[in-house]
Amino acid sequence: IEEHFDTIADWGFNAVRICLDIIGKSDDTASMHNATRRMIEKADNAGLRVMLLIKAPFEPYWESYTKGLLRHLKDMPALWAYDFMNEPLYFDPEPNRSKNDAVRIATQWRDMVRTYAPHQLFTIATAEPIEVFEWDPSILPVDFIQMHTYHPLRVASEMWWYANYCDKPWMVGETGLPADGDSVPYEWQNAFLTETFLYAKALGAIGY
Numbered sequence: 001i002e003e004h005f006d007t008i009a010d011w012g013f014n015a016v017r018i019c020l021d022i023i024g025k026s027d028d029t030a031s032m033h034n035a036t037r038r039m040i041e042k043a044d045n046a047g048l049r050v051m052l053l054i055k056a057p058f059e060p061y062w063e064s065y066t067k068g069l070l071r072h073l074k075d076m077p078a079l080w081a082y083d084f085m086n087e088p089l090y091f092d093p094e095p096n097r098s099k100n101d102a103v104r105i106a107t108q109w110r111d112m113v114r115t116y117a118p119h120q121l122f123t124i125a126t127a128e129p130i131e132v133f134e135w136d137p138s139i140l141p142v143d144f145i146q147m148h149t150y151h152p153l154r155v156a157s158e159m160w161w162y163a164n165y166c167d168k169p170w171m172v173g174e175t176g177l178p179a180d181g182d183s184v185p186y187e188w189q190n191a192f193l194t195e196t197f198l199y200a201k202a203l204g205a206i207g208y
Helices: 002-011 029-045 058-075 099-114 129-133 155-165 186-202
Strands: 014-021 049-052 078-086 121-127 145-149 170-175
Touching: 002 029, 014 029, 014 078, 014 099, 029 049, 029 058, 058 078, 058 099, 078 099, 099 121, 129 155, 145 155, 155 170, 155 186
Parallel strands: 014 049, 049 078, 078 121, 121 145, 145 170
Antiparallel strands: none
8 A cells, every 4th residue: 555655646646535435344443443544644654635435324334434434533634535425326325316315415424524523524426417416516515526527528518517517616536538458548548637637727626
């Protein structure tokens, strides 16, 4: 992990989004919290700031786990934000959630962060603008929008939509040319990322 963090920092990045949303349940949540803390300390030592994607706390177990994690990491400046759910469009366990219900849940999650980790930020990762029909980023009570975009013909218009219609700070949390193994040359990825990075900056993105 230290080698990976050092490499990322050497490439010129100043932050990482670490995905813990695939972890399983354990009777020893204290050890899980301590391991996460040590990982963030290693990122901090490399000069990186961390956004932590966690398991969406829909179930009582994960709600308790999340509260404990927030309390355990609340004093770490290197941990700048929590991402409470990755792409609800695809991963929400309720396939037909109403906007009102999405806002209610997001408000509960935001209040959880405000209570247990008041110096860290709260976000939800949105997959694409059609998220507006359920987890509408323009009305979700998040501190900033973290958008994901992979469609090379839509990426510019998607970023423009978030920048102009959501009235919140926003960043690009995931992007790239869809690739299966090495089917897309590195030069294509590099050109795509350079162009979209410059466009995100021009639109006022807070991160990429």
